[in-house]
Amino acid sequence: MPASVKPGVVTGQALVDLLNYAKENEFAIPGVNVVASSSINACMEAAKKAGGPIMVTFSRGGGQFIAGKAADNSDDAACIAGTVAGALHVRQVAKLYGVPVILHTDHCQKAWLPWFDGLMEANEESLEENIAICKKHMADFKKKFESEVLSQLVDLxxxxxxxxxxxxxxxxxxxxxxxxxxxxxxxxxxxxxxxxxxxxxxxxxxxxxxxxxxxxxxxxxxxxxxxxxxxxxxxxxxxxxxxxxxxxxxxxxxxxxxxxxxxxxxxxxxVIKMNIDTDTQWAFWDGMNEYQKKNKDYLQAQIGNPEGPEKPNKKYYDPRMSLRAGEESMADRL
Ligand SMILES: [Zn+2]
Known part of the structure; x- marks a missing residue:
């Protein structure tokens, strides 16, 4: 991997170096669609197991789903907020997986441009916020930091x-x-x-x-x-x-x-980027389906299973159990 490419979110020149490295070494980086923290984490888990890198891809609909289907989506507000929230999640945790991660959007047709404009605005807001923090804490290095943050955030x-x-x-x-x-x-x-x-x-x-x-x-x-x-x-x-x-x-x-x-x-x-959605959608579902089949007798009521009519089933129906089965299956497929 090029020296400029570090674990965490990769942008700017490091991103160019990484894509060139992929072309020279004839591999494509998977661009995987995500809809929740579970599928985002499954991507990074797969990258960690395989030695990375990975691209986490947000579609407009995936972004809206992250915000929640009941959230007000006037002027694409939920599509924008959900995509930004997903991107911030990746920014917070990517380093913990020790792999380079690229944030990418999926298709954006003309009618969907308000979604993309909203993301660009969020990028600029975060730039201003970052510069403000830098100014406050590192006045001496203001110039250097401003240019670094700038190149990191606007080099799309x-x-x-x-x-x-x-x-x-x-x-x-x-x-x-x-x-x-x-x-x-x-x-x-x-x-x-x-x-x-x-x-x-x-x-x-x-x-x-x-x-x-x-x-x-x-x-x-x-x-x-x-x-x-x-x-x-x-x-x-x-x-x-x-x-x-x-x-x-x-x-x-x-x-x-x-x-x-x-x-x-x-x-x-x-080809240096290969988009995947349908196969990983299936893998996520298949993992949850297998979990349900395997633990069927423990998933029919809150209390009562083959071990006794008064035995509680909490540890089986905790959503983390079935979601984790989906994550593992998706990471394996990837
Ligand atoms: Zn596509």
Whole structure:
């Protein structure tokens, strides 16, 4: 791992170093959707077991769920507050897992921009708050600290999505979209690459569609063409006249249910982030379901089980027991 990458939340130059390291060493960092502290912790537990790093991904709906479905969501208030709360949770505990963690948002279509604007505002508020704290406690190092905090908090990475990810996720249904839109053309990626490269200190990844679909389906229903990514790298290398065979950092959406062969071939083409939701959703549920099946006789009433009619069952129905079973199963799958 690059020296700049430390346990805890990774941002700015360290994040760029980490993504470049992933590309050089041909691995993709899992970007896993989360909906509660349980799934967030399962991600970090998996990263700890595997030696990290990991990306914790907040969708707009996942953020709202963290705030609570009964919370007022006027102007996306709950989507914003829940995403910020989840991010703060990660910031507090990531170091305790000893692994580098990247905070990432999921898809943001145009109509959802108020959610993202709210997150950006929260970022700026936290920047002002941090500077205020630094000023108070470390007046002597004010200048140095201001610039450090600034680079840490405003150095964002943009994931540019091209084409359409099929299937259905987070309330967006693309199941009937024209299939040509599922496959991005190299020219389209070049257009984006050229534009974003011109932004000073701009950091970006490209989620170019190559037949990706959200969800898991019976074999034969999804036709991934990772060769599109290989062809795109060749095309852009020619345009740039650069030495690198993989100038673009790609993102793989709809990773769940994909074959190992397709995943490996996509990673060879410069995929450095692979999004996973459906498979870990199933793993979380499966863990809780197995727990319920295994302890069924202790989960039918508060009192009374095979050991006696007056035996209490509190330690079986404590929500931590079933949630922990879900966490363990999700971490194992990851
Ligand atoms: Zn996606």
């Amino acid at each position: 990475l943009l994931e540019m999505e091209l084409g359409v990810t099929g299937g259905e996720e987070d309330g967006v249904d693309n199941t009937d979209v024209d299939s040509s839109r599922l496959y991005t053309q190299p020219e389209e990626v070049w257009q984006v690459y050229e534009t974003l490269s011109a932004v000073p200190n701009g950091k970006f990844t490209v989620a170019a569609a190559f037949g990706n679909v959200h969800g898991v389906y019976a074999p034969g229903n999804v036709s991934l063409k990772p060769v599109i990514l290989h062809n795109t790298q060749k095309y852009i290398k020619e345009k740039l006249g650069c030495d690198s065979d993989k100038p673009v950092s790609f993102v793989f959406h709809g990773g769940s249910g994909s074959s190992l062969e397709d995943i490996r071939y996509a990673i060879e083409a410069g």
